[in-house]
Amino acid sequence: MATADTQAKLLVVVAGPTAVGKTALAIKLARHFNTEIISADSRQFFREMSIGTAKPDAEERAAVPHHFIDSHSITTLFSTGDFENAALATLNGLFKKHQVIVAVGGSGLYINALCNGLDDMPEIDLEVREKMNRLHREQGVEVIRQKLWEVDPEYAAIVDQHNPQRMIRGLEVFFSTGLKLSGMRTRTQKERPFHILRIGLNMDRAALYERINNRVDQMMAAGLLDEVQTLLPYRGLNALQTVGYTELFDYLDGKSNLREAVERIKQNTRRFAKRQLTWFRKDSAMHWFEPAMYAQIEKLVTGQLNSLPR
Known part of the structure; x- marks a missing residue:
């Protein structure tokens, strides 16, 4: 009988635009397959950024072990290449215990690094x-x-x-x-010692935009402005050059009023979601579903697992 060490391995990647429901789906899959989650969200790495990055809450993280959430400080450089190396090392250990691992995130560069690897970058003048x-x-x-x-x-x-x-x-x-x-990003696909199944989530655009707007309102109610104020001394760091933070820095500088800043966060988040979809739609290996189609997604993952060589 095959053990966890000898079975073929499967990485299930859950991708899609912000606010579409990736976290909830990933947790449901991980609980069903009794496994763990790798976060591939470039902002959730940083422990000082919580409200504005929509991290899984304490209850969600207690339900399933998560990796690469609150793993680094904003003062630490953590590049896409660093993530590729660290995530592969983590997966190597996790696959000794589990046949399937779930990766989830909306950062196309990081998903690409995990699945395909990065090309060697040229010397910069x-x-x-x-x-x-x-x-x-x-x-x-x-x-x-x-x-x-x-x-x-x-x-x-x-x-x-x-x-x-x-x-x-x-x-x-x-x-x-x-x-x-x-x-240069994907000219050569690196070999991975595991199989990959890509799940893309999407929904009606109007519904997605409403979810984005509601999420921003919830973040503000949860204290996003207070979080941004505590980060003012670090505002020049690369990690903070992102939607939800730059607009509130502008508000604190007197460049806009709070209502305008919140509306800009919503607008810029909607634009970001559109770019995320543009990226992921170019991936011909992506299987697309709506978030409510959990039964079909679980069936696909189970079928993929059953088809792996023993």
Whole structure:
């Protein structure tokens, strides 16, 4: 009889736009298959960012062991490559106990790193890097955003528009090599010692946008503004260049009133969800469902498990 160590392994990836219901589905799957969850959300790594990142609550985390939530400080650099290496090491240990592991997140770059691996990145001209950083300091993020759309619109379409460092990365690669970062991300797929099943969640756009708006209201009621105020000394860190935080930093700077800031969070989150869907729809291996279709999803995972070599 096969043991957990000798059975073929399956990583079930639950992806999709923010607020669609990924966490609830992942927990339900993990409980059914008596397993654990890997978070592939680039903001939930950071322990200082809780309300604005929609982390699983204490009850949800008590129901199923989670990895890569509150695992790092915002003062620590934790790149996509760092995540790939750390997540693979964690999976190696978890697969000794379980045949199936669930990974969940809306960060396309991190899902891609976990499933496909990262291509080796080219050497960056340090003068180019300094020039791009200086441009950002002197002229602001909008100039960086416009330049990226000019030289690599494919990458611009999916990158976080409120994260200048990720946008600068695309410009660094282009102006150092003449090549687009978007063309380097998945040229070679690395071998993984496990099988992967990709589950994509989506719903009617109007319903999704209503969920996003309601979630932002709930975050504000839960104390998001207080959380952002405590992070003011760290506002320049890369981790905080993200939706839900930058808009409230602007409010605290007197650039908008609170109602305007909240509306901008909602608008920017809706735009972010649209970019997430654009990214994940390009993955031909993704199996798409609505969140309520749990029975069909569980059946698919069970069928995939039963088809694995023994």
